[in-house]
Every structure is written in C-alpha cells, then in structure tokens.
Amino acid sequence: MIAIPSLTHSLFLFFIGYVGYHQDFTIANFTRDVNDYNRAILTATEKKQFSLKDKITKQRLFDLLQKSELYKNPELRITDIALMLGTNRTYISRIVNEEMQTNFCDWVNSFRVEYVKRIMKNPEFNSLSMLQIAEMSGFSSLSAFYRVFKAKEGIAPGEYRGEK
Structure with a gap:
C-alpha cells in the first residue's frame, strides 16, 4: 500500500525532470x-x-x-x-x-468652390462676370470652373448666384 503513493510520486518527479531536461532553453x-x-x-x-x-x-x-x-x-x-x-x-x-x-486636384478644387460661394454671397462682387470669378478663384478656364462647380454643388454657378 505504501509503495503505490511513493511510486506515483517518483514517476511524477521523474516526468518533471525529463521535461525540464529536454526543454530547449538557452x-x-x-x-x-x-x-x-x-x-x-x-x-x-x-x-x-x-x-x-x-x-x-x-x-x-x-x-x-x-x-x-x-x-x-x-x-x-x-x-x-x-x-x-x-x-x-x-x-x-x-x-x-x-x-x-x-x-489632390479635387481637394484644391473644393477650396476654390468654397471661395466662389463666399464671393457670390458678397454683394460687393455682384458686378463680376463668371469669367472674372473663375479667374479670381484659381480656375484655369471658364469651362473647368463650370464643370467643377456643377460637380461639387449639383447646380451651375449662374443658378447658384441667382438663388443667393
């Protein structure tokens, strides 16, 4: 009877030693x-x-x-x-x-469109033509101005100006 617990304990200690010996820890x-x-x-x-x-x-x-x-x-x-x-x-x-x-181009054009919208809201600039507004805001041509403004705002610049 006493031999069984001591045998189990001995096997447990042997197993721990065996695993420790074979562990790759350098x-x-x-x-x-x-x-x-x-x-x-x-x-x-x-x-x-x-x-x-x-x-x-x-x-x-x-x-x-x-x-x-x-x-x-x-x-x-x-x-x-x-x-x-x-x-x-x-x-x-x-x-x-x-x-x-x-x-980059769309990003810069969004600044330009916002500037155009500010100009169109300001009564001081009511006498300016669309070409002058386009040039002031950095557009290289009137057609580019119309195309970008309509794409960003959904309406033509003239219509936007008329609404304001």
Whole structure:
C-alpha cells in the first residue's frame, strides 16, 4: 500500500525532470526572444510617431492652402506644396488620398468652390462676370470652373448666384 503513493510520486518527479531536461532553453533563445520583443515595441512606437507626423502635416496642408490662399493659383501643383512643406510629392499625395479620401486636384478644387460661394454671397462682387470669378478663384478656364462647380454643388454657378 505504501509503495503505490511513493511510486506515483517518483514517476511524477521523474516526468518533471525529463521535461525540464529536454526543454530547449538557452541564453541564445532568451536573447532572441528579448530582441523580438524590443523590435515589436519599437515598431509600435514608430507607427505612433508616423501617425502624429501625418496629423501635423495634414493640418499644415490645410493651413497652407487656406491662410495663404494658394488655391487661387491656377498653376498650383502638388510638387509646389511638397516643396513648401519640405517633403516629397508622394507623401503629400498619400495624405490627401488616404486621410481626405480624394485626389489632390479635387481637394484644391473644393477650396476654390468654397471661395466662389463666399464671393457670390458678397454683394460687393455682384458686378463680376463668371469669367472674372473663375479667374479670381484659381480656375484655369471658364469651362473647368463650370464643370467643377456643377460637380461639387449639383447646380451651375449662374443658378447658384441667382438663388443667393
């Protein structure tokens, strides 16, 4: 009777020793695991920093176009904006495409359309022709102005002006 518990206990101790002996736990494995963990933390930190940089640049993009009114320039290119912000055109394009869900031309044209709407609401500018308004707001041609305005607002600029 006493032999059964001691035999069970002996087998249990033997099993623990056997598993411990065959476990692959070396200093090289430990070092590799620590390095993998550190790399994972570093990658997560870099992603946070990259996201913060995107937000800062997105805000700088808005400020640059709104405050400087760069959208009034009909020759405005994405490379011009990139040079002003000290980055490359691919980075600016990625921010506009991914963050703002549009392309650069449509994004700039939305600023232009908002400016046109402000002009049309202001009685001081009632004497201006559509061509003058288009040129003031940065559109390269009257047809481009009509096409973009109608696409963004759903009505022609003349109709919009008549409603206001």
